[in-house]
Structure formats: C-alpha cells, structure tokens
Amino acid sequence: MPCPHVEQRTSGAIAVSVRNILGRLIGVIPTLLITWTFVFGAMRLVPGDPVLLMLQGTPISDGAMEAARAKLGTDRPIIVQYVSFLANAARGDFGDSFRSRQPVTRLIAAEFPFTLQLALGGFVIGLVLGATLGVVAGVWPNGWVDTLCMTAALAGLSLPSFWIGMLLIQVFATWLGWVPVLGTGFDALILPSITLGLFLAGGLARLTRNAIIEVMGQDYIRTARAKGLTAWKVVAKHAMRNAVIPPLTLLGIQFALLIGGAVVTETVFARPGIGRMLVQAVLEKDFPVVQGIVVLTTAAYVLINVAIDIAYGIIDPRVQE
Amino acid sequence: MSGAGLVRRPWFISRLLGAPGAVAGAVVIAVILGLAVLAPYLAPYDWNANSQCRRLAPMTAEHWFGCDLFGRDIFSRVIYGARFSLAMGISTVAISLTFGALLGIVIAYGGGRIDRIGARVIDAMLCFPPIILAILIVAVLGVGLMNAALAVGISGIPRFARITRAATLSLAARDFVEAARAVGAGHTRIVLRHLLPNLAPILIVIATLDLGGAVLFTATLSFLGLGAQPPTPEWGAMLNAGREYVRYAPWTMIFPGLALFLTVMAVNLVGDRLSLILDPRQRDRS
Numbered sequence: 001m002p003c004p005h006v007e008q009r010t011s012g013a014i015a016v017s018v019r020n021i022l023g024r025l026i027g028v029i030p031t032l033l034i035t036w037t038f039v040f041g042a043m044r045l046v047p048g049d050p051v052l053l054m055l056q057g058t059p060i061s062d063g064a065m066e067a068a069r070a071k072l073g074t075d076r077p078i079i080v081q082y083v084s085f086l087a088n089a090a091r092g093d094f095g096d097s098f099r100s101r102q103p104v105t106r107l108i109a110a111e112f113p114f115t116l117q118l119a120l121g122g123f124v125i126g127l128v129l130g131a132t133l134g135v136v137a138g139v140w141p142n143g144w145v146d147t148l149c150m151t152a153a154l155a156g157l158s159l160p161s162f163w164i165g166m167l168l169i170q171v172f173a174t175w176l177g178w179v180p181v182l183g184t185g186f187d188a189l190i191l192p193s194i195t196l197g198l199f200l201a202g203g204l205a206r207l208t209r210n211a212i213i214e215v216m217g218q219d220y221i222r223t224a225r226a227k228g229l230t231a232w233k234v235v236a237k238h239a240m241r242n243a244v245i246p247p248l249t250l251l252g253i254q255f256a257l258l259i260g261g262a263v264v265t266e267t268v269f270a271r272p273g274i275g276r277m278l279v280q281a282v283l284e285k286d287f288p289v290v291q292g293i294v295v296l297t298t299a300a301y302v303l304i305n306v307a308i309d310i311a312y313g314i315i316d317p318r319v320q321e
Numbered sequence: 322m323s324g325a326g327l328v329r330r331p332w333f334i335s336r337l338l339g340a341p342g343a344v345a346g347a348v349v350i351a352v353i354l355g356l357a358v359l360a361p362y363l364a365p366y367d368w369n370a371n372s373q374c375r376r377l378a379p380m381t382a383e384h385w386f387g388c389d390l391f392g393r394d395i396f397s398r399v400i401y402g403a404r405f406s407l408a409m410g411i412s413t414v415a416i417s418l419t420f421g422a423l424l425g426i427v428i429a430y431g432g433g434r435i436d437r438i439g440a441r442v443i444d445a446m447l448c449f450p451p452i453i454l455a456i457l458i459v460a461v462l463g464v465g466l467m468n469a470a471l472a473v474g475i476s477g478i479p480r481f482a483r484i485t486r487a488a489t490l491s492l493a494a495r496d497f498v499e500a501a502r503a504v505g506a507g508h509t510r511i512v513l514r515h516l517l518p519n520l521a522p523i524l525i526v527i528a529t530l531d532l533g534g535a536v537l538f539t540a541t542l543s544f545l546g547l548g549a550q551p552p553t554p555e556w557g558a559m560l561n562a563g564r565e566y567v568r569y570a571p572w573t574m575i576f577p578g579l580a581l582f583l584t585v586m587a588v589n590l591v592g593d594r595l596s597l598i599l600d601p602r603q604r605d606r607s
Contacts, residue, residue: 035449038446042460047463154586158585160581163574166574169567169568170568170574260451260453279456281460282456282459282547290456290457290460294456298448302448
C-alpha cells in the first residue's frame with residue numbers, strides 16, 4: 001500500500017467534496033463577470049465605428065447603416081449593450097463574424113477539434129519529457145545529471161517555439177521527408193505536438209524535480225527504503241505518487257501555456273485551429289471572432305482550474321483538511 | 322537586512338559568477354549589448370539596403386548568414402536585431418513591474434474592502450492566458466512594435482501585482498512598520514522608506530525571472546505579425562518574413578532564431594542564478 005490514507009475514504013468525505021464542488025462552481029461566477037467586463041470594455045475602446053469595421057470598406061446608404069447599427073445593437077445605451085453582452089456570452093452567442101458572416105460560435109466549434117488534438121498531443125509529449133527530466137534530476141540532485149537535466153529544461157523554456165517548429169519542418173519534412181508538411185492526419189500531428197510539447201516540458205521538469213526532492217526527504221520514503229524496497233520501487237511507488245501534486249497545480253497554468261503554444265504552433269504549421277483563427281481575426285479586425293475566442297478560452301481556463309482543484313481532493317485527501 | 326545582497330558588491334558578484342551557466346549567460350548578454358550599441362560599426366552592410374547580394378543567396382565569405390528575399394545581408398540584420406530584443410524585454414518588464422508593484426502595494430496597504438475587491442480583480446485577470454490577453458490588447462491598440470511591447474507589459478501587470486500584494490501584506494504586519502507608524506510616519510513615508518526597500522529583493526527577482534520570457538513573448542507577437550512590421554530587423558519579424566521560402570533558404574530563419582534563443586537562454590541562466598542569490602529564503606538556507 002503506497003499511500004494508506006488514499007484508501008481510507010468515507011462517505012462523509014465524499015459529501016464534503018460535493019459541497020466543496022458546488023461552492024467552487026459558484027465562486028467561478030464573479031471571476032467570469034470580471035473577465036468578461038474587461039473584454040467588453042476593451043472592445044468598446046477599439047477606435048472607429050463597429051458598423052464601418054463590419055462593412056470593411058463596402059459603400060452603403062445611410063438607411064442601411066442605421067439598420068446595421070440596430071442589428072449590432074450599437075445604437076442602444078452602453079449599459080443595455082453591456083447586459084446583453086453578458087447574457088449572450090453566458091449562452092455562447094457572440095454574433096456573426098465580420099468576415100464570413102457566419103455565427104462566431106459555429107466557426108469556433110468547427111476549429112476546436114483541431115486545437116484539441118494538438119493540445120492533447122503536445123500535452124502527452126510535454127508530460128512524458130518533462131516528468132522524465134524532472135524525476136531523473138530529482139532522484140540524483142546537485143550532481144552532473146541534475147545540471148544536465150535542468151540546463152535542458154531551461155533550454156526548453158528558452159526555445160522560441162516558432163523557431164523550433166520551423167527547424168523540425170525543415171529537417172523532418174523537407175530534408176528527410178518522414179512526415180508531411182501540411183495536413184490534418186495523424187502523421188501531420190507529430191511535429192506540431194513535439195513543438196508544443198517542448199514548450200511545456202521545461203517548466204514541468206523544473207517543478208517535478210523540486211517536488212521529487214521534497215518528497216525524497218520525507219519519513220515514508222525512509223521507511224520504504226528501510227523495509228528493503230529497491231530504489232526503483234521507492235521512486236515509482238512512493239515518491240512519484242506523492243510528487244504529482246505540485247506539478248498538477250501547474251496543469252492549470254499549463255492550459256494557459258497550451259493555448260499560447262497552440263497560437264504559435266498552428267501558425268507555424270499552418271494548421272487549422274482556434275489559435276490561428278484568433279491571430280487571423282486580429283489581423284483582419286474581425287472583432288466578434290476575437291471577442292468570442294477570448295471569452296471562451298478564459299471560461300475554459302477558469303473551469304479547468306476548478307476541475308483541477310477538485311481533482312486534488314480526490315488524489316490527495318490531505319488537501320481537503 | 323534590506324538589500325544586503327546588493328550592497329556587499331564583491332560578495333554578490335562572485336556568487337553570481339560562481340556558476341558556469343551564469344558566467345556563460347553574462348558573456349552572451351554582454352555580447353548582445355555590445356552588438357546592439359555598436360551595430361552601425363559592426364554590421365558589414367546596411368540592414369535595409371536591397372540587392373546587396375543575390376536573392377536568397379546561401380552563406381558565403383562575404384555574407385556569413387546568407388541573404389534574404391530582397392537581397393539584404395542577414396548577418397547585418399541579425400546584428401541590428403539585437404537592438405530590439407533586450408530593449409523590448411526590459412521595457413515590457415518595466416511596465417509590468419512599475420504598475421504591478423504600485424497596484425499590489427496600494428491594494429495591500431489600503432486593506433479592508435479595497436484589498437478584497439482588488440485581490441479578486443487581480444485573480445480574475447490572471448484567468449486570461451497571458452498570450453490571449455496580449456493579443457486582445459493588440460487587437461484594441463492596433464498592430465505594431467510599440468503596441469506589442471505595451472500589450473506584453475500590460476498582460477504582466479496582474480502577475481506582478483499579485484506577488485507584490487502578498488509580500489506587502491506580510492511586511493505590513495511586521496513590527497518595524499508598526500514602530501514607524503507609532504513614531505508618526507505618514508503613509509507615503511512608510512511605503513517609500515519602509516515597505517519598498519524590503520520589497521526590492523523580491524521585485525528584482527521576479528523581474529529578472531520574467532525578462533527572458535518577455536523577450537521571447539514580444540518576439541512571438543512579431544512572429545505572429547502583430548508586433549514589429551517589415552522591414553524592421555526584429556528577429557521574430559524576420560522569422561515571420563522568411564516563412565514562405567524557408568524550404569529554399571533555411572538560413573533566413575536559422576540565424577535570427579538562434580540569436581533569439583541564445584539571448585533568452587542567457588537571460589534565463591543569469592536570472593535563475595540571481596534569484597538563487599537574492600531570494601531571502603534561499604539565501605538563508607545556504
């Protein structure tokens with residue numbers, strides 16, 4: 001039994017966590033309200049008439065102009081616009097794209113699966129690479145192994161992911177021809193996943209190392225050693241299980257990094273996805289799309305962090321106490 | 322105890338240079354600074370003059386890093402690019418640090434309702450993934466080098482505010498602040514003479530740790546086409562411009578990217594070491 005207290009879960013503890021979950025979900029509301037208010041305010045600061053931006057230079061009569069203004073709702077008082085923005089955001093309605101004239105939500109839904117694939121691929125590679133470097137460095141701290149692993153981790157944090165992406169394309173797609181440059185198949189996902197994974201691995205490695213060092217100093221590790229377990233078993237069964245908590249905290253932040261990484265990776269690899277869509281929308285001044293993506297990613301980020309908070313309680317009941 | 326690490330200079334420098342990584346980092350930073358300052362004397366060609374050589378010509382003795390689509394010498398452009406990287410990084414961190422620290426101190430020192438609301442807003446603002454926040458700000462301000470720097474700077478404010486607030490809260494509860502108040506010191510005096518000097522080591526540490534990321538972040542925005550615009554010889558923008566024909570001329574992206582990587586790595590190496598020395602908790606332990 002690596003972690004005896006994990007098995008000792010009573011129904012009382014579960015009841016507590018249900019109330020805990022509800023409390024946390026309610027706590028999300030003011031946070032979302034503040035972020036969405038910021039987005040609303042920012043969008044109102046955009047210079048120029050939104051109707052002219054929507055028309056993107058097409059000439060139009062005054063009457064049609066008024067009609068467009070009424071459709072966008074920009075002729076109403078600001079407070080009404082604000083409330084209707086919040087109500088629409090809560091329902092996931094962000095209006096139509098200035099460019100394609102299609103509902104923003106539908107456009108985002110069409111691109112989302114590609115970003116999800118990339119995020120999962122990048123996350124797996126980042127986790128495997130980061131955890132390996134971190135555990136190796138943490139088990140043998142302050143020696144040359146540690147220095148090597150941590151320099152590699154720092155390099156990972158310092159690598160411009162757009163550069164490494166272009167290098168990977170050059171070597172593995174153009175010169176060696178092992179994978180296609182473009183496309184949305186599985187083999188076209190490999191290089192983008194590596195690019196995104198490298199971006200995540202550095203921070204994860206540093207965090208895992210510190211967690212392992214901390215855990216290796218605990219009494220239960222000494223006990224495990226004393227009872228004659230092999231070094232491998234001590235690390236795999238006792239140290240790793242307890243060391244996952246701090247890196248898990250970072251998973252919430254990892255999501256922010258994943259989104260940021262996806263923006264860059266999708267652009268480098270010319271992959272479809274939300275990140276590239278956002279950059280395109282900014283360049284084309286397609287504000288409903290910008291607004292929709294920002295609001296949705298923020299909401300996803302907040303909810304993922306709540307989910308992770310709740311997950312701690314399940315993995316490690318010490319957190320609840 | 323405040324800023325002791327900064328006052329005892331020889332000790333400080335020798336500890337900073339005690340690690341080979343930090344030495345290498347410091348040397349690279351010195352080289353980059355040298356390139357930035359002496360660019361007009363060191364660059365063999367004009368960074369913006371077309372047709373210095375054949376379009377997309379490979380590396381030769383005359384053109385060490387080859388030539389770009391317009392026949393410009395890439396080596397000269399990379400040298401001039403050094404002017405943007407550190408300058409952009411430092412100015413964005415300065416924006417985040419100044420406004421973040423100010424906000425953090427005001428909120429924590431204000432206490433009560435101001436603190437509760439302020440802390441809530443900061444936490445909410447931290448829910449924007451930084452790059453998303455920066456892109457949103459660029460969308461509002463418009464595309465360009467200065468706006469990108471401003472966006473990166475602003476997107477860092479909540480992070481600095483949160484750390485400063487936490488540090489100020491723990492300081493404000495200490496006896497010396499109470500003592501200063503007892504002898505009749507005003508708010509301004511307490512903040513400037515008692516809180517700020519004690520916050521300085523922490524602020525320096527987080528600013529240094531942030532610098533590498535800030536350099537990378539501004540270059541990233543330029544790469545996305547949201548920051549520096551052609552023909553500016555900014556490294557991220559150079560990579561963006563080379564994207565279309567990189568398979569015919571990989572040198573157009575290898576060298577600007579390498580310069581960016583080395584700069585960020587150097588800043589991170591020094592920042593890591595500096596945080597180890599300046600962080601009071603780490604210092605007391607060693």
